[in-house]
Amino acid sequence: MLLFVQQIQAQNQYELNSAWKCNPIKSTKESGEVISSPSFSLRNWKPAVVPGTVLTSMLANKEVPDPFYGMNNEKIPDIYNTGREYYTYWFAKDFKESIPADGSEVWLKFRGINYSCDVFLNGKKVNQKVFEGMFLRQSFNITKFLTKDGNNRLAVIVYPPYTVGNANGGQGGDGTIAKNVSLQYTAGWDWIRPIRDRNTGIWDKVYIEKTGKVNLKDPHVITLVPEKRMPDAIQKPAIIKASADLENPSSQKVEGTLVYTIDGMKVSKKVILPPNSTTTVSLADLSLKNPRLWWPAGYGKQELYDTKFEFIVNDKVSDQEAVKVGVREIQTDWNAHTASRQIYVNGQKVFIKGGNWIISDAMLRFTDERYDAEIRFHRDMNLNLIRIWGGALVERPEFYAACDKYGMLVFQDFWMSGDCNGRWVDPMKKEDQWTRRNYPDNHQLFLESAADMIKMVRNHASLAIWCGGNEITPPEDILIPLRDEILPKLDGTRWFIDYSNSDEMSFNSLGGNGDGPYGIQPLDVFWNQRTFPFNSEVGSVGTGDYESLKRFIPKENLVVPYHDANQKPDSVWTYHTYTGVGYNEFINPYGKPKDIKDFGLKAQLVNYDQYRGLIEGFSSHIWDWYTGLIIWKTQNPWTAMRGQMYDYYLDPNACLYGLRNGGELVHIMANPVDGMLMMVNNDFKARRNLMLVAKAYKIDGTVKEITQVFTYIEASSVKKILSVKKVLDEIGAEDGSFLSLQLLDENKQIVSDNMYWYPNAKGEYTGLQKMKAAENLKVSVKSIASGKVQVTLTNPANNPIAFFNRVSLVDATSKERILPVFYNDNYVSIAPGAEKTIIIDNVPLQTKSQVSIEGWNYALKYFNVN
Structure with a gap:
């Protein structure tokens, strides 16, 4: 093994994320060669947000109002009406970097531009062909473009998507936004209004990287964990497979050694790299003894190893890359009883409780802090999976790092949707199904982008499933090479399904009702009506309380949103996708809201009850009807009111805590129809010597003891205990009642704590409306x-x-x-x-x-x- 290796300065990488300037093309007469000259004055150019979009820069410069507030989005010109030139912008940045004196290389790296661009540096064009495609990284060797004095000017002209789509109110507008390999939601959906610039801009990070003679790229680590494992046990060895791409940009061959390090152990391989080449080099397998395994949230720790790849030439590190590795293995098989796929992690079967995710911010204002908060919320909901919906993007590495940290498995769609890509007849769409079925226009770009995004995120332990698209497969000439060539070659370790509700995932042959239901439901629907056995989308409420609503609804519009035959809903509420009629039906039994604050409180009662009931109902049928469910949806990237456990401003509502309560790893619950008390155990081990304490309360607080008994439950199972319906009917006929359920362990510590509130015999919460104050709390x-x-x-x-x-x-x-x-x-x-x-x-x-x-x-x- 090599010793005393000198790490040269040329490995450094830094981000170009400040002091950018921008100017619209319509007021820029000069060419890229002129603009990128360090002597060209940018005095009249505006400050720009990079990473960001044209719209985020316009917002930062107070040229447009906040599109997330009120009806402000209607005040911003839409690109379909203005033409693409209106949102075509130049971006420029000065930076210091000298020509390396030791023969090292300097690289300019873009992680994402929407949609196409030309790049200029110091008076010269950098890219030989147009850099096109939102989901494609690009790296340029700029060593020869640098100035002798180290004062450099970078200029990038960014063009919007080729087809911007008519935001006509349809899902994805008229559908033509899908002609591009880009986001589809930007033309509007039923949970968001159009993004006026269609997210045009240098939307992801820009780096300068310095390397030696060889650039080490896209390292790949595969972990194999054979046999069935238990958390916190002494583990048998895991197998680590490692490889990396080595780029030699010079005209001479280079000899060196690729070295991989994990947990103090090293594996190395000597290689000879041909000139002007990129070579994938695989290292020998490594046996990792007693590995610290990575587990999904709730089941064990999320252990991560700091690992490093280095390429060494003449005892100097030419380049290196750090990778955090979670040692785990994802497996799946078919459950013939449920007729659906089931997922294993490290040999243990996991009942999937997931949430559908769109994107962190509709204007692509991504931060590590926001990602961390949102993923933590999902962990706190007692979920174990997040699905990235196909109308958005392959999520950023920072998102995946947060999922690694908090133990959230990820189900990653590629860029297709049944709405835009032709699954259904749709009068809102410009082109027919046959035409839309072949979107996007550039299939080769789709495949290149998919391959690049696979390389970008494949090392993350949280990534569990690849999916061809939302509710539709890609066209055959995309699907087949993606499934049969690209994924096996670049990953090969994860489950791939052709579309999100595919028969390969969930075969609806046993009397189920498909995916959904969507919207507010009587709780018995979740318990008694069968759906897809692995349901990729179910649920759809989430209005916030008064404190949340007033952040984006103007004061004059903060009115109770009645929806009846004689009164139309407020236009601002409608604009922010309030799903009204259902709420009223469920809120009114608590008493007609007196004002907006009272409405907000009663909406939270509905929210809590809905999501506790949803997750309990599905859990009551684990491994019998279901192997998993994914809630539609758990967050909003805009100030919408459809399906969210917390609002855009990261304020949780009662949906989150109802879901958290009902989704406990070991949970006690009551069937809302027959009053049957049931325990569910999602853990890998049986739970013995649990004490069940069940009490009923009248509205005045008078208690009736129901039972206090020791019980147990086997691993990964559900168990019926007894019905309390008769007791509840008797004490709650007039004013309703409460039911308190607790499970205690051997140390009298609470394992599960659950309190229900019930209406009277007429379905009204009259007792709650006349409760005495708990003023002595x-x-x-x-x-x-x-x-x-x-x-x-x-x-x-x-x-x-x-x-x-x-x-x-x-x-x-x-x-x-x-x-x-x-x-x-x-x-x-x-x-x-x-x-x-x-x-x-x-x-x-x-x-x-x-x-x-x-x-x-x-x-x-x-x-x-x-």
Whole structure:
């Protein structure tokens, strides 16, 4: 093994992410050769946002209003009406980089431009042909273009997609946006309005990289974990396979050694690289003893190894790449009983509880911090998978890094949708199904882009499934090479399905109703009506509360959104995709909302009940009807009100906590139809000596003990216990009732805690409407660690239930919620004589904050943090 290796300066990489300037082409007369000359004045050019889009730069320069607020998006010209030139822009950036004195190479790297561009540096054109395609990285050797004094000017002209599409209100507008290899949602969908520039710009990162004679690219690590494993056990060895691409841009052959390091062990291989070539080099397999395995959220730790690839020439490191590796193996097989695919991680069968994801921000304003917060929310929902919907993109490495960290498996679609790509007859579409079936126009670009994106994210442990498209397969001349050549060659370790609700994933032959249902449902639908056995899309509500709504709805429009025959919904609510009629049907039994704040609170009751009921209903049939479900959808990249567990501003609503409660790894629940108490165990091990405590409460807090009994449940199973319907019917006929269910372990610690509220015999919550105030609720708030606050709610024995309390961290002066903040539970109900503890995490240390508590029968109060 090589020793005393000198690491040369030429390995450095840095990002060009500030001090960019931009100017529209319509007011730019000079050529790229002139603009890229360091002597050309940019004095009259505007500051630009890079990474970013034309629209983000216009917004930063206050040329357009915030399109996420109110009806502002209607005030911004749409590219379909203005023509492409209106959003065609020059971007320019000065940077310091000298010609290397030691024969090293300097590279200019783009991770994403939408949609095509020409690149100029110091008066010369860099690209030989037009750089086209939103999902294609490009790297240019710019060594010979650099100036002698090190003062360089980069200029890039960015053109919008070739076909921008008419945003006519259809899904993907008139569909023609799909002629490009780009985003489809930008022409509008039923959860978003059109993005006016169609996300034109240098939307992803730009780097300068310095290497030695050889550029090391796209390292690849495969981990094989044979046999069935258990978390926290002494593990048998895992097999590590490693390779990398080595680019020799010189006219001379280069001899060197490729070295891979993991956990202190090294594997190396000597190679000879031909001139002007890129060579894929595979290293010998490595046996990793007692590996620290990576597991999905809830099942074990998310262990990651820091690994490194180096290429060494004459005892100097020419280039190196670092990779974080999660040692795990994904397997699938067919469950003949359910007629669907089931997923294994490290040999253990995992019931999939997933959420559909669009994109972090509709204007592509991606940050590590936002990715981290959103993925953490999904982990906190007790989900274990995120599906990236096909009308968006292959997510960024920073997204995947957060999924690696929090244990979220990823189901990654490629860029197809049934709406734009011709699955259905659609009068909103410009072209017929046969024509749309062959979108995009450039199939070879699609395949090149797919191959490049596979290389970009394939090392992430979280990536579990590749999918050809949303609800439709790619055309055959894309599907076949993608499935049979590109994926086996560049990955070969993950399940590939041809489209998101394919028969290969979920064969609907056993009396099911397909995917969905979408929208608010009576809870018995989730428990009793069978759907696709691996359901890729189900669910669809998520309106926020008053604090959330007022962030993007103008004051004059903050009215209760009644939807009946005599009153049309407010236009701003409609614009932000409020799904109205269903909410009213479910809110009105709590009493017609008095005002918008009352509406927001009652909407949260519906939200919590819906998503707890959804995940419980599917869980009650694990391995019998279902092998998995993916909720449509769990987040919004815009200020919409369709399907979200938290709003665009990262404020969670009650959907998140209903889902979190119902999706516990070990959970106690009650069937809403027959009152059957059931336990579900999603864990890999049986749970013995659990005590079930079941109590019913009248509205005034009077308790009726139902049972207190030891029980058990086998691994990965569901179990019926007893029905409580008769008890609940008797005590709740007039005013409704509560049901408290708890599972305690051998140490009397709570494993599962679940409280239901029920209407009276007429389906109305009359009892809730006349509940006495829980005014004697005792509250303790204290800091317990850096960035953490503990809130303890204690309800005296003579109090009524303290029902549905929202705990919020707020700014002490403005009383506005501090975002994002994470709560281990929320919208909590505390029985008489009981206590609840909530931990608030991610508390900013520099902000003077308070904790607010407001519940159904507890008036808003603020508490200082001790």
